[in-house]
Amino acid sequence: MADKITAKELKYLHYSKPMRLLFSIWNFILDIPNKLWHLICAIGRAFKSFGLAVAHQFQDIFLTFKNGDWKTRISFVVMGFGSIARGQVMRGILFLLFEVVFIVYMVLWGGAWIAKLSLKNLTATTTQMVTTTVAGIEMEVETTIYGDNTLQILIYGVLSIVFILCFIYTWRLNVRQNRDAQAILAKGKKLKSGKDDLKSLVDDQFYKTVLALPVLGIVIFTVIPIILMIMIAFTNYDYNHTPPVNLFEWVGWSNFNQLFTWGNGTSTFSATFGELLSWTLIWAFFATFTNYFLGMLVAMMINKKGIKLKKLWRGILVLTIAIPQFISLLYVSKMFSDEGLVNRFLINNGIVQTAIPFWTDPTMARVMVIIINVWVGVPYLMLITTGVLMNIPSDLYESARIDGANPVQQYFKITLPYMFFVTGPYLLTSFTSNMNNFNVIYLLTGGAPYTLSDSAGKTDLLITWLYRLTVTNNDYKTAAVIGIMVFVVVAVISLVVYNVLPSMKNEEDFQ
Numbered sequence: 001m002a003d004k005i006t007a008k009e010l011k012y013l014h015y016s017k018p019m020r021l022l023f024s025i026w027n028f029i030l031d032i033p034n035k036l037w038h039l040i041c042a043i044g045r046a047f048k049s050f051g052l053a054v055a056h057q058f059q060d061i062f063l064t065f066k067n068g069d070w071k072t073r074i075s076f077v078v079m080g081f082g083s084i085a086r087g088q089v090m091r092g093i094l095f096l097l098f099e100v101v102f103i104v105y106m107v108l109w110g111g112a113w114i115a116k117l118s119l120k121n122l123t124a125t126t127t128q129m130v131t132t133t134v135a136g137i138e139m140e141v142e143t144t145i146y147g148d149n150t151l152q153i154l155i156y157g158v159l160s161i162v163f164i165l166c167f168i169y170t171w172r173l174n175v176r177q178n179r180d181a182q183a184i185l186a187k188g189k190k191l192k193s194g195k196d197d198l199k200s201l202v203d204d205q206f207y208k209t210v211l212a213l214p215v216l217g218i219v220i221f222t223v224i225p226i227i228l229m230i231m232i233a234f235t236n237y238d239y240n241h242t243p244p245v246n247l248f249e250w251v252g253w254s255n256f257n258q259l260f261t262w263g264n265g266t267s268t269f270s271a272t273f274g275e276l277l278s279w280t281l282i283w284a285f286f287a288t289f290t291n292y293f294l295g296m297l298v299a300m301m302i303n304k305k306g307i308k309l310k311k312l313w314r315g316i317l318v319l320t321i322a323i324p325q326f327i328s329l330l331y332v333s334k335m336f337s338d339e340g341l342v343n344r345f346l347i348n349n350g351i352v353q354t355a356i357p358f359w360t361d362p363t364m365a366r367v368m369v370i371i372i373n374v375w376v377g378v379p380y381l382m383l384i385t386t387g388v389l390m391n392i393p394s395d396l397y398e399s400a401r402i403d404g405a406n407p408v409q410q411y412f413k414i415t416l417p418y419m420f421f422v423t424g425p426y427l428l429t430s431f432t433s434n435m436n437n438f439n440v441i442y443l444l445t446g447g448a449p450y451t452l453s454d455s456a457g458k459t460d461l462l463i464t465w466l467y468r469l470t471v472t473n474n475d476y477k478t479a480a481v482i483g484i485m486v487f488v489v490v491a492v493i494s495l496v497v498y499n500v501l502p503s504m505k506n507e508e509d510f511q
Contacts, residue, residue, distance in 0.1 A: 295381020
């Protein structure tokens with residue numbers, strides 16, 4: 001086996017650079033089934049680990065109840081009782097107070113929200129017209145009694161479920177602390193008092209104090225909205241089903257079927273999604289790497305020995321960042337319009353006879369947004385790469401020059417590998433952010449030209465299409481489906497690229 005590998009490597013070394021590239025691509029394709037199998041195995045191991053962890057928790061709860069004293073066992077029902085009985089009054093009162101609040105909320109509100117959440121139409125009472133009697137004659141008047149608001153049911157139902165999960169976690173924490181307190185007392189040691197607990201929050205437990213607010217913010221402003229978006233994708237929430245007058249209901253997988261079905265009149269929507277997804281990936285690739293390499297080139301040119309007024313050149317580039325994109329991009333958009341400054345200049349000087357369709361021709365519009373994005377993004381990359389370039393050890397270049405390496409070889413063998421190593425994570429975040437780059441597309445073209453459908457244009461990204469579906473068309477269900485698909489695509493790309501980055505695989509290379 002070792003001889004075969006050695007022979008294969010020797011054969012690879014005799015290939016030309018194009019053949020090496022083709023050889024690497026072919027090996028990558030051949031290795032796809034193996035990688036998929038490893039991915040499936042990794043997912044299986046993850047589920048197995050999760051199952052074992054859950055089983056361990058149930059086992060620990062059972063043993064705690066079996067081996068616990070009467071104080072611990074009562075704490076299974078009355079949270080905080082064991083802590084109060086053992087002298088940890090403040091801790092016990094907090095547990096008990098949380099349980100009381102949870103029970104009151106679930107009895108008065110939470111249970112009803114969750115019950116309505118499980119209904120097919122998300123409502124127990126619907127909107128109805130009122131019939132009144134006027135002078136002994138029954139007549140229908142234009143008075144409406146609103147029933148359940150399905151959007152409120154969705155929001156409060158999700159919040160109630162999150163509250164239940166928090167209660168389960170707190171109850172488990174209460175059981176574990178009773179177990180630990182009983183074990184400490186059995187060893188003849190003293191338990192922490194309320195004063196000790198407060199001191200620990202600014203000492204050994206200070207990380208919990210610092211992270212409490214950020215974690216709460218993530219749950220409220222990130223996790224809960226994502227859950228709501230996923231749930232809306234399974235409803236018919238759109239312009240014709242907008243609460244409180246027209247309520248929406250669960251529709252199952254029909255929205256996803258519309259996205260992935262090419263027949264029965266849904267081919268237009270599926271084709272639009274497919275084309276915008278491919279254009280979004282193309283845009284993200286060029287928007288990331290054109291800025292990256294051109295920004296690095298500008299930084300290298302300014303840092304080159306013998307260049308004068310370096311601070312001035314950097315300052316000029318930084319000024320482009322200081323101007324808000326809302327102003328600069330809108331101005332550029334008007335400048336390249338059919339009646340804009342550029343076309344007027346070219347026509348008036350006889351260079352062209354008719355206006356160049358910068359924004360009306362689909363291909364040219366896409367090329368233009370990529371080029372203009374270079375003007376917007378290069379200054380950022382120039383500043384970032386300047387700091388990295390200054391930190392490359394000069395001894396590496398000196399050794400390369402002694403060995404006879406020319407500037408091009410030094411760039412590909414020293415500068416570029418070092419830059420990829422240091423800025424690899426930035427490239428990944430830049431790629432994902434460009435997939436959701438709303439400003440450049442919306443301010444330059446607004447998604448035009450609109451040759452795909454009424455709601456999507458040739459230069460639209462998925463994010464601008466999603467925005468138009470929600471703000472202009474009020475098609476929230478479709479926007480939720482697209483949002484889920486964007487999340488899946490970005491997550492897959494991020495996970496794959498992150499695991500192959502040199503910064504992650506070979507952390508010691510440049511240390």
